[in-house]
Amino acid sequence: MTETAPAGGPLRGVRVVEFAGIGPGPLAGMLLADLGADVVVLERPQASEITALVPRRGVIANRGKRLVTVDLKTEAGRGLARSLIDRADVVLEGFRPGTIERLGFGPDELLRRRPALVICRITGWGQEGPRSRTAGHDITYLAVTGALDAIGRAGGPPVPPVNFLGDYAGGTLFAVLGILAALFEARRTGVGQVVDAAMTDGVGALLAPTLGMLATGVWRSERGTNFIDTGAPFYDVYRTRDDKYLALGGLEEEFFAQLAKGLGLTEAEVEDRWNPARWPALRARIAATVATRTRDEWMARFEGTDACVAPVLTVTEAAADPANQARGAFVSIGGVVHPAPAPRFSRTPARAPSPPPEAVTDGAVVLADWEGAGGTPAPGAA
Numbered sequence: 001m002t003e004t005a006p007a008g009g010p011l012r013g014v015r016v017v018e019f020a021g022i023g024p025g026p027l028a029g030m031l032l033a034d035l036g037a038d039v040v041v042l043e044r045p046q047a048s049e050i051t052a053l054v055p056r057r058g059v060i061a062n063r064g065k066r067l068v069t070v071d072l073k074t075e076a077g078r079g080l081a082r083s084l085i086d087r088a089d090v091v092l093e094g095f096r097p098g099t100i101e102r103l104g105f106g107p108d109e110l111l112r113r114r115p116a117l118v119i120c121r122i123t124g125w126g127q128e129g130p131r132s133r134t135a136g137h138d139i140t141y142l143a144v145t146g147a148l149d150a151i152g153r154a155g156g157p158p159v160p161p162v163n164f165l166g167d168y169a170g171g172t173l174f175a176v177l178g179i180l181a182a183l184f185e186a187r188r189t190g191v192g193q194v195v196d197a198a199m200t201d202g203v204g205a206l207l208a209p210t211l212g213m214l215a216t217g218v219w220r221s222e223r224g225t226n227f228i229d230t231g232a233p234f235y236d237v238y239r240t241r242d243d244k245y246l247a248l249g250g251l252e253e254e255f256f257a258q259l260a261k262g263l264g265l266t267e268a269e270v271e272d273r274w275n276p277a278r279w280p281a282l283r284a285r286i287a288a289t290v291a292t293r294t295r296d297e298w299m300a301r302f303e304g305t306d307a308c309v310a311p312v313l314t315v316t317e318a319a320a321d322p323a324n325q326a327r328g329a330f331v332s333i334g335g336v337v338h339p340a341p342a343p344r345f346s347r348t349p350a351r352a353p354s355p356p357p358e359a360v361t362d363g364a365v366v367l368a369d370w371e372g373a374g375g376t377p378a379p380g381a382a
Contacts (some may be wrong), residue, residue, distance in 0.1 A: 018093075019092065039065040096132075124166075299311050
């Protein structure tokens with residue numbers, strides 16, 4: 001039997017100071033908080049034009065955190081921020097290179113005061129390089145990595161995948177990976193470091209399998225012509241009779257056989273299915289067939305099979321999906337649907353998510369908490 005530790009997550013006891021921002025930084029802080037870290041967000045006195053659009057209860061990325069209003073343009077505000085950082089394990093920021101230095105919180109100074117500190121800096125272009133000082137967004141970061149050009153249908157323009165790929169896959173997840181690795185090393189050596197998490201770097205790493213296939217001739221650079229980019233008719237989405245969509249992923253022979261059977265395809269129609277010359281006819285046949293039934297009727301037909309067929313659910317529908325409910329993949333907190341913490345741990349389960357705070361916490365209260373819990377301020381810290 002596996003021993004179970006107290007609930008709270010594997011990062012219980014880790015303290016994070018997050019400079020407020022948008023996009024990948026707040027989500028990285030949420031993932032750390034989900035895993036048990038005590039995350040304190042330093043908010044500006046006035047919200048940015050983007051963050052002001054969403055009510056606090058809807059800022060899911062702030063769940064499990066405490067908010068402290070800090071005016072970094074004043075000495076009192078900078079002093080509070082330094083006191084918190086002097087007792088923290090991680091600092092997370094997503095400003096343009098040079099900004100945090102101008103505010104008086106450069107990495108050299110912070111590491112001098114707290115040598116074991118991990119400082120994660122999330123940017124689009126990285127801390128150095130010809131683009132490092134210029135503005136950008138998910139779409140521009142994807143554009144220069146080659147990822148955006150690869151997404152879309154044959155003959156059509158590239159399609160931006162919302163901001164899932166650049167901001168959150170290339171930014172958030174690689175930032176968290178860097179933080180955890182640096183924390184592990186700091187606990188082993190007592191020496192902290194700076195994690196330079198550039199979204200372009202992260203997306204580049206995600207392209208490794210594609211680059212390998214391209215180099216060996218398995219992948220074509222023309223989007224929408226390959227076996228997993230909607231080029232192959234058996235790996236695509238199709239409109240159903242009720243104007244919804246069905247996702248088909250019958251790649252492997254054993255799975256495709258079940259897909260073909262369920263769709264009523266003949267041996268002649270699926271013969272030589274890996275030949276791109278046969279794809280247009282097969283696509284037309286599948287499209288016409290899928291259009292004869294509703295999405296739910298198709299799902300009933302494929303229930304329990306390995307045909308790799310799934311309904312294309314809306315974000316709202318996903319929370320009500322029976323399989324997602326059985327898994328507990330989504331939870332309702334204060335009337336707002338949240339994703340459940342991920343991944344899951346057998347011995348140190350994550351704590352149940354709490355609602356995003358709608359009120360700020362006095363910075364003095366946070367300092368008292370951290371000092372009372374045995375925090376170790378830096379030598380000479382206020």
